[in-house]
Amino acid sequence: MDPTNQEIYQLVLHDAPYVIGAYAILWVALMAYVGIVFRRLMRLEKEVAVLEESMERRNAAK
Amino acid sequence: MRQLKVALVMLLIGGVLTTVAFVMAFTTAEMQRFGTVTVDEPLDTAFPLMEVSERGYTYERPWFSQKIFYFHVPVAEASFLVFGVAAFYSIRFLMRRRKEFDTKARLAMETAIVFVTLTMITGILWTRAAWGVWWEWEPRLTTYFIMTLMMIGYFVLRNSIEDEERRATYAAAFGIIAFINAPISFFITRLIPSSHPVVFQSGFATSNLIPFIIAQIGMLMVGYAIYAIRASEVRLEERVDVLKDALEG
Secondary structure, eight states: OOHHHHHHHHHTGGGHHHHHHHHHHHHHHHHHHHHHHHHHHHHHHHHHHHHHHHHHHHHHHO | OHHHHHHHHHHHHHHHHHHHHHHHHHHTSOOOOOOEEEESSOOOOSSOEEEEETTEEEEEOOOGGGGGHHHHHHHHHHHHHHHHHHHHHHHHHHHHOOHHHHHHHHHHHHHHHHHHHHHHHHHHHHHHHHHSSSOOOOHHHHHHHHHHHHHHHHHHHHHHOOSHHHHHHHHHHHHHHHHTHHHHHHHHHHHSOOSSOOTTTTOOOHHHHHHHHHHHHHHHHHHHHHHHHHHHHHHHHHHHHHHHHHHHO
């Protein structure tokens, strides 16, 4: 390996895995959390739509 | 639905801003010069040799791990702020006894715990990179850890009480007491000796300040978006319960 590159890697990029790891974990965790909440939200919206339809049918039958 | 739309826009803008800040942190932000690294073999380098010990050769070098700062600090400050929102709604609940304030306090605490967890993870990775250890019982880390435990305690308390009114009252009181930890944890590095860096104490180059501010605004937007999306979910859950009761009744 080129000695200059080696020096840079040894001195500067020593921390790179931690920096990359911190940013990756931050965004993956946030996106996963938002994704889970969104899935629940979509399911609830469908449930509300079904229940409202049932309610309308019951009211119409009365 | 309006709140959800606003939340989605905020989430998008927050995501863009934090990504822009991340790119700036590695491109335009000035590299911090302090920090050390220990290597096994001596190097022919312009960076000064600080110490030779049985661990190896310790050189001063650009502080690459400082780049974690641009997302660790905004997340940490967002956690303090959202925790403050939870305490605010807890106080309002105790004053007015309205269920909506208890729900808002719970949702804010939930959002805060997401940010606290991310602060801990990014902080631990920085500690490992900068100090060579995964954890150190120094004042900031210790007080922040206590704050995290109290947040977890808030949810343990909520889950252990069945009566809705009592649960809300106890949780509100506990939430307010737990929040006392936030200013202690925030100011402790300024009050007593601590090895944790203090932001802005030793000056800050404009090239570092701009990505930091952008990241901070972006992270607060993401925080609001998470809170608002969860609030929309809770409203839908309540709507489902009302409709089920009406159909059964």
